[in-house]
Amino acid sequence: MNFKEISIGEKMTDSLSKRESKGYLVRVDANRKLTIDLRGPAGQDFDLYIKHNEEASTLNWDYKRVTTKADEIITIEPTSAGSYYILVYAYRGSGQFSLSTEVPIQDVEIVPSQQIKGTLTASKEALYYLIKTKEGQKITLDLNGPLDADFDLYVRYGERPTNINYDFKSYSGSSKEKIIIDKAKRGSYFIMVYSYRGSGEFTLSALPLEEAETVELIITSKEKLRTKYGQAELGQIEAKIADYINALGTAGIIAKLAYVDDAASLSPYGLSPVASDSPEKIKELIDSLEGKLNPRHILILGGPSIIPFFSLTNPAGFDGDRIVHSDSPYASRDSDYLIPERSLGRLPDAKESELPFFLSLLSAAASRVRRADKVSFGMTANVWTDASQAVYVSIKNAGEILELSPPVRHGDLPVARLNRKGYFYFNLHGGEDTANWYGQEGSSYPVAFTPENIQDAELRNAVVCCEACYGANIVDKGVDEALSLKFLARDAACFVGSTKIAYGPIEAPSTEADLLVLKFFERIKEGQTFGDAFMKAKQDFARECLAARSRLDMTEKKTLIEFVLFADPSSKMEEA
Structure with missing residues (x-):
């Protein structure tokens, strides 16, 4: 049988008598999507048979x-390079039919180390590909x-390039071209x-993608540290920071220290000092430094007296809090600070x-070892038992119980009950002017x-999450005036609270604080760094809330901005 060659995109008409067959062929490159569409007369029965690189028959x-x-349609994806032989057969009846073929212009994905072959058949013809990348x-x-x-x-981010609109191009007058994008x-x-001129086969290859250097940006205020502690003490702090930076370097992380109010530390980036008491100016500086350094993590050194919290309007209205102290805007790349984009x-x-x-925190961060036992301690107000069990299950092991208050009170907890726990979970009441946390029943x-419960406890490298009101309130607080600081003083690696x-x-x-803490524990259990786990927990939280009703309510918005992370964001828990 004679198979007539037809072109991609061509629609041709022909006719068949009863039990007659006619053949066609179409040539196609590899890795395409070929659609063959037969349209025959009503009330008749025509069939379609396809064979690659060989004549087709019934x-x-x-x-x-x-x-x-x-009417019959066959789609072949992905195609193999070569010829597809098409047989149209009149099983019953006769009449005129149309046959068309289509290969949509598709973007074939390239993976690292892959070499793809293609063919441009004429000048001014183009083929399209894509490659997926990570930040940096x-x-x-x-x-x-x-x-x-x-x-x-030609290469363009996010959409197809043309020879007019592109982000990168390489044209040399030959067919040998190279494009390097240093920070994708x-x-x-x-x-x-x-094809500017000519036709023929080509190969396109993507070298193995190189991971960007991991950079941690350290933000603090030299003048405020000097004023608060003194010049000699600033020297001690800077020595500890240097140890920490060296430790990061040994771990393969490049640390960049930026004093927000020190020209010498900012001039290498073409930036100038900003007011150290203005969180808005400090965020603008962080935004600018991110553009220069592309940091993987950002660490703020010092409490709110050194680098201030943002004082945000309370989205929950009149619940007793006029403002909300927050680090959320620092973790956002734009003015929409509810959902973080930075570790x-x-x-x-x-x-x-x-x-x-403070020196002990820096020393602990420099050790880079965050290994703790895979055991937990959990405590909840009795009235929240059911809700707390749903969170505690993410970290507890067989035989571990959630302590209920009441009946359990602070004097009922021997230090041995707290020693060497890798995870702590609290869902208790708290107050703005007290260091204590409270249970509830009726x-x-x-x-x-x-x-005092942890005064002598062995808490090294523990991950602590607390849902208590004001659990992370450290404004004008000393170590014994805030349990969050006390946990850190006892060598806990991480504290998450409100x-x-x-x-x-x-x-x-789980909703609100319960849901956020649950998501954080889940991310920590995946082996995420503290900073990534906190960022992704908030993203997970927002995603679930939006999926439920397409918006965030007032208390969900407040939850997102009031919870903070006290930890080295580049460090992570290693279960012993």
Whole structure:
């Protein structure tokens, strides 16, 4: 049988008598999507048979479409390079039919170390590809085409390039082109191979993507540290910071220290000092430094007396908090600070008389070892038992119980009950002017946990999450005046808590503070760094809330901005 060649995109008409067959063929490149569409007369029965690189018949086919109608469609994806032989067969009836073929212009994905072959059949023709990248990766694309042609290479982020609109281009008068993107954005880069002149086969390859250097940006205020502690003490702090930077370097992380009010530390980036008491100006500086350094993590050194919290309007209205102390805007790349985009944490200091506390935090961060036992301690107000169990299950092991207050009070907890726990979870009441946390049953609010409970406890490298109102309130607080600081003083690696009044449900499912803490524990258990786990927990929280009702309510917005992370964001828990 004679198989007539037809072109991609061509629609041709022909006719068949009863039991007659007619053949056609179409040539296609590899990795395409080929659609073959047969349209026959009503009331008749025409069938479709396809064979790759060999004549098709009703007995010899790779693809077939046989129904009781005369309209048949076959889609082949991905195609193999070569010829597809098409047989149209009149099983019943006769009449005129149309046959069309289509290969949509598609973007074929390239993966690292892959070499793709393609063919440009004429001048001014183009083929399209894409490569997916992570933030900061290095991309190297190599094009090799025929010696007697001139093929060009164009790349554009997020959408297809043209020879007019592109982000990167390489055209040399030959068909050998290369494009290197040193710091890619996260997403997809679209690639066009374009024939300026000539035709022929080419290869396009992507070298293995190189991971960007991991950079941690350290933000603090030299003048405020000097004023608070003194010049000699500033020297001690800077020595500890230097140890920490060296430790990061040993771990493969490049640390960049920026004093917000020190020209010498900012001039290498072409930036000037800003007011150290203005969180808005400090955020603008962080935004500018991010553009220069592309940091993977951002660490704020010092409490609010050194680098201030933002004082945000309370989205929950009149619940007793006029403002909300927050680090959320620092973790955002724009003015919409509800959902973070940066891995950011804070290592706070305490009162001016408690410099050893701050130095000890820096020393612990420099150790880089965050290994703790895979055991937990959990405590909740009795009234929230059901809701708390739904969170505690993410960290507890068989046999571990959630302590209920009441009946349990702070004096009922021997230090052995707290020693060497890797995870701590608290869902208790707190107050703005007290260091204690409280239980509840009915109208009874017994003292459940105090700084004295952990005065002698072995808490090294523990991860602590607390849902208590004001659990992370450290404004004008000393170590013994805030349990968050006390946990850090006892060598806990991480503390997550709320700076203001927090919200949560009485029973499952988890919402508000319960949901955020649950998501944080889940991310920590995945092996995420503290900063990444906190950022992704807030993203997970927002995603679930929006999926439930397409918006964030007032208390959900407050939850997102009032919870803060006191930890080195580049460090992570390693379960012993």
